[in-house]
Each structure stands twice: as C-alpha cells, then as structure tokens.
Amino acid sequence: MQLQAGRMRIAAVSVVAALALLSGGQMLARGWAPAPGPGDVPAADVVGQADAAVPAEATLDSLAAGTGAAGPQGPVPVPVPVPAPVAAVAAAPDCRTRLALKADGPLLELSATLPCDAGEVVHIAHAGVRFSRPVAADGTLRVVFPALAAEALVNVTLPGEESPQLIETPVPGFDMRSVLGLAWTAGDPVAVNVFENGAAFGEPGHLRAARGVNGAGAVGRLFLLGDPGKAGTPLTAIYLVPKGGIDAAIELEVSSGKGRTCGRDVVTTRLGAGPDGDLERAVMRVTLPDCGEPAGWVLLPIARLEGPRLAEAENG
Structure with missing residues (x-):
C-alpha cells in the first residue's frame, strides 16, 4: 500500500507539472512576461507608444514637413545653398604715363613709358622744330635730338590728348654756334649734304639727310627729324658741329624733274645762331627750272665751317 501510495504521489506530481507546463505555454502564447522591475515599462505600453508615434494616416510628405495626425514634430533644418565659384577678374592695366627729359652734352633725350599706347604717335616740339615718333611695341619711347636752347623746353602731345605737356631741362655749356639746320616739307625734292674735311659726294665724311641716312667716317652728326614718307609734314635736318670745330661745307640739294618737282x-628755313647767340631762322626760297628742261639738281651753299670758326656762305 505504501508503494502504491508513493506511486500515486509521483503520478500526482507529474500531473501537476504537466498542467504547469501547459498553463505556462498558454501564458507565453498570450504575451506573458516576467513581472516588471521598478524602471521597466510594460511591453503593452511600448507597443502602444510605437503605434502612436507613426499614425496610420501619416504620409511621407507630412513626415518630411514635420506634420501629421499627431501635429508638428519640431523644426526641419533647411539646407544652405553653396554659392557657385566666382571667376577671377583680371586687374585693370596700369596705363599711367611717365615722361622724362635730360641733357647729355648738346643732345636731349626724351623717354616715355606709355603701357597702353603701343604703336600710337607722340608729337614733339622744341624751339619751333616739330616732329613725331611712334611708341614701341613694349609701350616705351626714346628720342634723341639736338638741343636748340640753353634752357630746353619741350612740348609733348600724347596719344588721345589735345593739349601738350611741357617738360624742361637745362643744357650746360650749350652753344648755338655749334648747331646748323634746315627745315622743309616732306615730299619736296630737298636734301641736305655735309662734306667734312674735303670729302666728295659719296666718300667717307659725306653726310646726307634725305631719308635719315648718314655716311660712314663722319666726325659730326646729322639728324633728320620728321617722317620723310608722310608728304606735307615738316622735316628738319640739324648738323652738330664737332667739339673743337671742323672744316666742312653744308649744301642744300634740290632735285628737278617732271611733275611737281619742276x-x-x-621754300626752306635755315636754322642757326643769330647775332645774340640765340636761335635764328632765315627763309630760303629756291625756284626750280622749268619742266621743259632736263632733270637735274641745284646745289646751294648753306654754311662753311673752317676749324673752330663758322663762316656764313653767300646765298645767291
């Protein structure tokens, strides 16, 4: 009986365990969980909060805008546009003009910087002698010409300007008696010849200013100011007597031929020293032969230099 009673107790315990397992499985199936601790949130509440966070009627647009059935959800950051890169702007060129004038013995040197005027023409005037020079490709200008006064005043008219700029410089030791010149108009059949130390035409010591060509072996210097290729513009030939003097003859050459040269x-103008030593001008008029006569040229003496002394030539 005791044995049977023990078996009955074991069977009863088994039945209770089986019922407990069956009951626990049903609890788990119904969502049973262990009792919550002090800081835990019941699972049912978590599920309810998740369902309330995203209402069924919410859309993607309302979520992006922060609105929906539950109301605004706070500010939405607005993207800041990135500005497009700005192209570099080239600096404006420096077009400031710089002029300078200095004396080197009997010569004047005019220099200019004109960065924005390459190829343009600068007009120059000194003691009534007018000529022009183009600006070089690099925007610079350098002109050397004889001084015609002890206090050199030079007017420079820059490209695009109507009024000239006046610049000046002293010329120490200037002596007008060392300067001889002749002015005429481009296009006229005129040339100036200087024969130094008895030189003949074309020999060393012969200088000829027609198109700015000087001969070899010369002691003095012959300058041609102006542009022979521009008819109607002024031309001036200026001979600088060497320091200490020289034996030389200066002649005017006028060609005669058909058309406008006969x-x-x-009309030419002689430039030289007057009685007071200052620059003096004298007009010279040459009548060309009739057009029916053979072509040729007329040579007229302008001055004769004998050593350190200058002798005026007779013009007849």
Whole structure:
C-alpha cells in the first residue's frame, strides 16, 4: 500500500507539472512576461507608444514637413545653398604715363613709358622744330635730338590728348654756334649734304639727310627729324658741329624733274645762331627750272665751317 501510495504521489506530481507546463505555454502564447522591475515599462505600453508615434494616416510628405495626425514634430533644418565659384577678374592695366627729359652734352633725350599706347604717335616740339615718333611695341619711347636752347623746353602731345605737356631741362655749356639746320616739307625734292674735311659726294665724311641716312667716317652728326614718307609734314635736318670745330661745307640739294618737282618754288628755313647767340631762322626760297628742261639738281651753299670758326656762305 505504501508503494502504491508513493506511486500515486509521483503520478500526482507529474500531473501537476504537466498542467504547469501547459498553463505556462498558454501564458507565453498570450504575451506573458516576467513581472516588471521598478524602471521597466510594460511591453503593452511600448507597443502602444510605437503605434502612436507613426499614425496610420501619416504620409511621407507630412513626415518630411514635420506634420501629421499627431501635429508638428519640431523644426526641419533647411539646407544652405553653396554659392557657385566666382571667376577671377583680371586687374585693370596700369596705363599711367611717365615722361622724362635730360641733357647729355648738346643732345636731349626724351623717354616715355606709355603701357597702353603701343604703336600710337607722340608729337614733339622744341624751339619751333616739330616732329613725331611712334611708341614701341613694349609701350616705351626714346628720342634723341639736338638741343636748340640753353634752357630746353619741350612740348609733348600724347596719344588721345589735345593739349601738350611741357617738360624742361637745362643744357650746360650749350652753344648755338655749334648747331646748323634746315627745315622743309616732306615730299619736296630737298636734301641736305655735309662734306667734312674735303670729302666728295659719296666718300667717307659725306653726310646726307634725305631719308635719315648718314655716311660712314663722319666726325659730326646729322639728324633728320620728321617722317620723310608722310608728304606735307615738316622735316628738319640739324648738323652738330664737332667739339673743337671742323672744316666742312653744308649744301642744300634740290632735285628737278617732271611733275611737281619742276617749275615751282621750294621754300626752306635755315636754322642757326643769330647775332645774340640765340636761335635764328632765315627763309630760303629756291625756284626750280622749268619742266621743259632736263632733270637735274641745284646745289646751294648753306654754311662753311673752317676749324673752330663758322663762316656764313653767300646765298645767291
């Protein structure tokens, strides 16, 4: 009986365990969980909060805008546009003009910087002698010409300007008696010849200013100011007597031929020292032969230099 009673107790315990397992499985199936601790949130509440966070009627647009069935959800950051890169702007060129004038013995040197005027023409005037020079490709200008006064005043008219700029410089030791010149108009059949130390035409010591060509072996210097290729513009030939003097003859050459170089007058102006030693001008008029006569040229003496002394030539 005791044995049977023990078996009955074991069977009863088994039945209770089986019922407990069956009951626990049903609890787990119904969502049973262990009792919550002090800081835990019941699972049912978590599920309810998740369902309330995203209402069924919410859309992607309302979520992006922060609105929906539950109301605004706070500010939405607005993207800041990135500005497009700005292209570099080239600095404006420096077009400031710089002029300078200095004396080197009997010569004047005019220099200019004109960065924005390459190829343009600068007009120069000194003691009544007018000529022009183009600006070089690099925007610079350098002109050397004889001084015609002890206090050199030079007017410079820059490209695009109407009024000239006046610059000046002293010329120490200037002596007008060392300067001889002749002015005429480009296009006229005129040339100036200087024969030094008895030189003949074309020999060393012969200088000829027609198109700015100087001969070899010369002691003095012959300058041609102006542009022979621009008819109607002024030309001036200036001979600088060497320091200490020289034996030389200066002649005016006027060609005669058909067309506009015959049967008319050619007017030139002689430049030299006057009685007071200052620059003096004298007009010279040459009548060309009639057009029916053979072509040729007329040579007129302008001055004769004998050592350190200057002798005026007779013009007849």
